[in-house]
Amino acid sequence: MNSRLSKRVQSIQPSGIRRFFDLASKMDNIISLGVGEPDFVTPWIVREASISSLERGFTAYTANAGLIELRREIAVYMERRFSVSYDPENEILVTIGASEAIDIGMRAILDEGDEVIVVEPSFVSYAPLVQMAGGVAVPVGTSSENDFKASAALIEAAITPKTKAIMLCFPNNPTGSTMNAAEMKEIAEIAERFDLIVFSDEIYAELSYDEDHVSFASLPNMRERTILISGFSKAFAMTGWRLGYVLAPPDLLAAMLKIHQYSLMCAPTMAQYGALEAMQSGMDDVEKMKQSYKQRRNFIVKSFAEIGLSCHTPGGAFYAFPSIASTGLTSEQFAEKLLLEERVAVVPGHVFGAGGEGHIRCSYATSMDNLEVAVERIGNLLQKL
Numbered sequence: 427m428n429s430r431l432s433k434r435v436q437s438i439q440p441s442g443i444r445r446f447f448d449l450a451s452k453m454d455n456i457i458s459l460g461v462g463e464p465d466f467v468t469p470w471i472v473r474e475a476s477i478s479s480l481e482r483g484f485t486a487y488t489a490n491a492g493l494i495e496l497r498r499e500i501a502v503y504m505e506r507r508f509s510v511s512y513d514p515e516n517e518i519l520v521t522i523g524a525s526e527a528i529d530i531g532m533r534a535i536l537d538e539g540d541e542v543i544v545v546e547p548s549f550v551s552y553a554p555l556v557q558m559a560g561g562v563a564v565p566v567g568t569s570s571e572n573d574f575k576a577s578a579a580l581i582e583a584a585i586t587p588k589t590k591a592i593m594l595c596f597p598n599n600p601t602g603s604t605m606n607a608a609e610m611k612e613i614a615e616i617a618e619r620f621d622l623i624v625f626s627d628e629i630y631a632e633l634s635y636d637e638d639h640v641s642f643a644s645l646p647n648m649r650e651r652t653i654l655i656s657g658f659s660k661a662f663a664m665t666g667w668r669l670g671y672v673l674a675p676p677d678l679l680a681a682m683l684k685i686h687q688y689s690l691m692c693a694p695t696m697a698q699y700g701a702l703e704a705m706q707s708g709m710d711d712v713e714k715m716k717q718s719y720k721q722r723r724n725f726i727v728k729s730f731a732e733i734g735l736s737c738h739t740p741g742g743a744f745y746a747f748p749s750i751a752s753t754g755l756t757s758e759q760f761a762e763k764l765l766l767e768e769r770v771a772v773v774p775g776h777v778f779g780a781g782g783e784g785h786i787r788c789s790y791a792t793s794m795d796n797l798e799v800a801v802e803r804i805g806n807l808l809q810k811l
C-alpha cells in the first residue's frame with residue numbers, strides 16, 4: 427500500500443476497458459466497436475444555441491441547481507415522454523453528466539459499510555462510485571437466458587440488513603436489455619417491502635426500439651424512493667458537453683445539491699444553454715438518430731446470426747452483447763485475439779461485472795460500412811476457432 431493514498435482509492439481497480447484501448451491505439455486499420463458513445467456530432471441547432479450564449483456574454487455561473495429555464499424544460503420533457511412529474515424548483519438538479527448524478531446520489535445516501543445491490547453486467551462506474559462513497563457494491567448478475575433482465579428473486583436473495591439501495595439501468599449498457607412495467611413492478615414491490623432507494627439510470631431511455639420506455643419512477647409508490655438519472659450524452663449526442671440531470675424527492679435532491687454546490691458549483695453555463703435548445707427543438711434530431719441506431723441494431727443482430735454468433739436482441743441503447751462461450755475462450759482471450767488477429771476492438775464482457783464473462787460488448791454506434799467489415803472479421807475469427 428502507498429501510504430500517500432487513501433485506502434479507499436487504492437482498493438479500487440482501474441477500468442478494465444483501458445488496456446484494450448491502449449493496445450488498439452497503437453495499431454493501424456482497426457475497426458472499433460469499443461466506444462460507448464454516439465457517432466453523430468451534436469445537432470447544429472444545439473451547438474448554435476451554445477455559441478450564441480457565448481456571443482451574448484452568458485459566461486457566469488448559473489444557479490447551483492442549473493438554469494431554471496432548463497430545469498423547467500426537463501420537467502416538461504419528462505412529463506411528456508415518461509409521465510413522471512417533478513418540480514423544477516426543488517426536485518431537479520442539472521449535473522455534470524449522469525456520472526456526477528450517480529456519484530452525488532451515492533454520497534448523499536451512503537454511510538460507511540452500507541450496501542448497494544448493483545444489477546450487472548452494468549456500466550463500469552457504478553461499483554467504484556459506491557465504494558468511493560464508503561459503501562459496498564453487491565453484484566447481482568443477469569444472463570442471456572433471461573434476456574439480461576433483473577431478477578426480483580435474485581435481488582431479494584442479496585438483501586441484508588445493510589442494504590440501502592438497488593442500482594438499475596434499463597435500457598442497459600452493456601447488454602442493450604430493456605424491462606417492461608410488469609417486470610419492473612416485481613422489483614418495485616421488493617424496494618417497497620424492504621424500504622430501499624432505487625437508482626434508475628435511464629440515460630438510454632430515448633433509445634428504446636421495440637417498446638416505449640417505462641420510467642421506474644412512474645410505477646405506483648416508486649417516485650418517493652427513486653433517484654432518477656438521465657442526461658444529454660446519448661440521445662442528443664452530447665457526450666463531450668458533460669451535461670446530465672437527476673430527479674428525486676426534495677429531501678434526497680437537497681442532499682445531492684449540497685454536495686454539488688460545494689464540489690462543482692454548477693454545470694457549465696454554455697452547455698446548459700445548448701441543452702435548453704436541445705430540449706426545446708432537438709427531438710426531431712433525436713428521432714432520426716434513433717431510427718439510424720435501430721437500423722444498425724437490426725443489421726448487427728441479423729449478421730451475428732448469419733456467422734453463428736449467438737446474441738439476444740438488444741431492445742435499446744447501442745450495444746449488442748453476443749455470447750462467445752462456445753469458442754471455449756474467455757471474453758478477455760476472445761477480445762484480444764479479435765484485436766490482434768482481425769483488428770476489431772470490442773470490450774470483453776467480464777469488465778461489466780457479474781454475468782458478463784463469456785460475452786463481448788459491441789457498440790454499433792459506428793458506420794454501416796464499419797459494421798459490415800467488423801462482422802466479416804469476427805466471422806473469420808470464429809471460422810479459425
Ligand code: PMP
Binds near residue numbers: 462
Ligand atoms: N450511465 C450509463 C449507463 C452510461 O453508459 C454512461 C456513459 N457511458 C453514463 C451513465 C455516463 O454518462 P454521462 O456522459 O452523462 O456522464
